[in-house]
Amino acid sequence: MQRLRTVPGRVWPGLDERLWNRARDAECAAAVEAGGYAAALADVAPSRGATDRPGHVVVIPMDGPDNDSWKVAGGNFFYEIAQAAREYAGAEKVSIFAVDKADEPAQWHERLIRYLIDSGATHVIAQVESDPNRPSDWTWDILWSQLSPRWDGVFLGVVFDSAFRWITIHTRRIARISPRFMLVDICMPMDGVMVKGRPEVGPVNMPVSNLSLAAVDEYTAGLEKAYDVSFIGTLYPYRVEMIEALEAKGVRVAVNPHRTDVTHNFAESRANQPTYLDYMAGLFQSEMTINFSQSSAGNFQQLKTRILEAAAVGCLVLTDDVDRADRFWIPGEEYGYFATPRDVPTLVESFLRDPDRLARAQAAGRARARSLNVVSFWGGIEDGLRRRRLPAILD
Numbered sequence: 012m013q014r015l016r017t018v019p020g021r022v023w024p025g026l027d028e029r030l031w032n033r034a035r036d037a038e039c040a041a042a043v044e045a046g047g048y049a050a051a052l053a054d055v056a057p058s059r060g061a062t063d064r065p066g067h068v069v070v071i072p073m074d075g076p077d078n079d080s081w082k083v084a085g086g087n088f089f090y091e092i093a094q095a096a097r098e099y100a101g102a103e104k105v106s107i108f109a110v111d112k113a114d115e116p117a118q119w120h121e122r123l124i125r126y127l128i129d130s131g132a133t134h135v136i137a138q139v140e141s142d143p144n145r146p147s148d149w150t151w152d153i154l155w156s157q158l159s160p161r162w163d164g165v166f167l168g169v170v171f172d173s174a175f176r177w178i179t180i181h182t183r184r185i186a187r188i189s190p191r192f193m194l195v196d197i198c199m200p201m202d203g204v205m206v207k208g209r210p211e212v213g214p215v216n217m218p219v220s221n222l223s224l225a226a227v228d229e230y231t232a233g234l235e236k237a238y239d240v241s242f243i244g245t246l247y248p249y250r251v252e253m254i255e256a257l258e259a260k261g262v263r264v265a266v267n268p269h270r271t272d273v274t275h276n277f278a279e280s281r282a283n284q285p286t287y288l289d290y291m292a293g294l295f296q297s298e299m300t301i302n303f304s305q306s307s308a309g310n311f312q313q314l315k316t317r318i319l320e321a322a323a324v325g326c327l328v329l330t331d332d333v334d335r336a337d338r339f340w341i342p343g344e345e346y347g348y349f350a351t352p353r354d355v356p357t358l359v360e361s362f363l364r365d366p367d368r369l370a371r372a373q374a375a376g377r378a379r380a381r382s383l384n385v386v387s388f389w390g391g392i393e394d395g396l397r398r399r400r401l402p403a404i405l406d
Contacts, residue, residue: 028180035184039153046117048157058128061163066404068096068105069127071137075109075144084226086287088217088316092136092169092388095218099389100404106130110143116150119143120157127162133402136195139168139185140178152184159189165401166192167212167392173199174311193395195388198306198313200334212395214314214335216387224323224384230288231295231324238265240329240359241297243290243317250303253352260356262363269293295324298369299347299362301355304332314338318346319387322380325373329358339383345376 043049072089074080080087083094096105108126110119127135142148155166166185173179173196186192186205194201196213205211239262242254246266257264269290294300300321304312314335321328322340329347330336340346349358362369383390389404396403 028183031180032184035152039156042116042150042153043157046120046153048117048121051117051121052124052157052161055125055128055161057161058131058163061133061165061402064131064133064402065406066100066104066134066402067130067132068100068404069108069130069132069135070096070105071108071110071123071135071143073138073141073143076107077109077111077144080287083220084223084230084288084291086290089138091218091220091223094220094222095385096389098221098385104404106132108135110145112144114144116142116148116153120150120154123154124158124161127158127164132162133164134167134404135164136167136169138171139182140170140172149181152181152188155185155188155192159191164191165396167195168192169195169197170201171197172306172313173201173204174306174309174313179204190399191401193392193399193401195392195395197316198335199311210395210398212391214338215391216314216319216339216383217316218388219316219320219323219384221385224381227288227291227295227324231292234292234296236298237263237296238268238298239263239363240299240301241265241268241293241326242301243267243269243293244303249352253301253355256353256356257359260360262356262359265293265297267293268296291320291324294321294326297321297326298373299327299329299359302328302330302332304330304335319380319384322346322376323384325377327362327369327373327376329355339387340376340379344372345379347372 070089070093074087074089078087081090093105093107108123137143139151142150168182168185170178170182182194183205186194194205194211194213195215196211197217198214201211201213203209240257242250254264254266269285269292302315302317304315306313312332312335314332318328318330318336327347329349331349336346342348347358347362349355393404
């Protein structure tokens with residue numbers, strides 16, 4: 012399969028995708044027959060009139076309520092999606108559909124199809140890079156092929172890393188089953204990528220709910236700024252060089268300030284991860300923080316959630332992204348831009364030499380983050396639905 016995915020695609024662009032889809036068609040047909048979908052769903056009456064029903068969003072968490080992180084300020088992105096939806100549209104418009112780790116695909120597919128129809132849902136949202144609670148499985152194309160003829164609502168497919176080509180290819184397969192699928196990309200603009208000429212949603216800031224921000228505010232109350240600049244992330248060699256250059260200029264640098272231990276290399280920085288509240292406190296105590304936008308998939312820039320998180324607690328973000336952060340924040344006034352890591356020391360010094368400018372930028376970035384922490388995600392989705400003439404969430 013790996014050879015199928017690489018060699019033909021180099022010689023005839025797109026051929027590997029076509030070959031994979033052909034093989035996947037056969038796999039899906041076999042799975043549908045083995046799962047007994049036709050018999051199991053024979054009594055299901057298709058839903059009609061999604062545009063006339065009140066908006067009702069069903070959230071399918073990747074890591075749901077049976078996970079320890081499913082709580083206020085727990086760092087669970089789908090908890091934040093659900094809570095932000097309640098704050099955006101009203102709690103009565105939102106419900107959760109949890110998938111147990113032990114559920115086989117045919118089981119939860121049937122249960123979900125019945126739930127969406129019986130509840131009168133108009134929208135379902137899920138992360139489509141893998142099955143919920145089962146990261147080794149991917150059956151969204153099977154589900155949507157069975158769901159879309161029976162339910163007239165909209166499938167909102169969240170993707171975190173479209174920079175990985177095969178994630179995009181998998182998502183495109185779902186999108187081509189029905190035009191009532193809409194991609195919601197956290198990191199990258201994807202208009203025309205699923206279907207030529209068809210708009211999608213993205214990039215949008217991953218929401219941090221008002222409820223979680225209130226918990227962060229309580230946790231950080233009484234803390235003061237302790238670092239000139241922080242860096243949170245993996246310590247690749249070029250980042251180590253940048254940090255050493257900052258320290259050589261007398262800048263107080265905190266590497267992963269949310270941790271209680273000191274990390275010196277890649278392996279140490281990935282182990283013993285602290286809590287989300289500790290992470291946010293580390294940002295709160297930093298005058299500035301450095302954000303690199305490059306994806307782990309290669310030379311692709313992404314909108315990173317840290318921009319919103321840091322700005323929301325009054326930490327000025329310094330970032331290298333282009334056509335990402337400036338969709339939401341004003342460069343120079345609400346965040347700082349650098350072209351290469353070599354530019355970071357000069358940029359940091361320019362803000363440290365002018366404390367009033369730094370304070371203005373921190374306050375402006377914080378205000379902006381708190382104005383869009385919920386509406387960037389759900390407002391972006393609502394705008395996308397209207398552009399596509401799909402059922403809206405708000406009445």
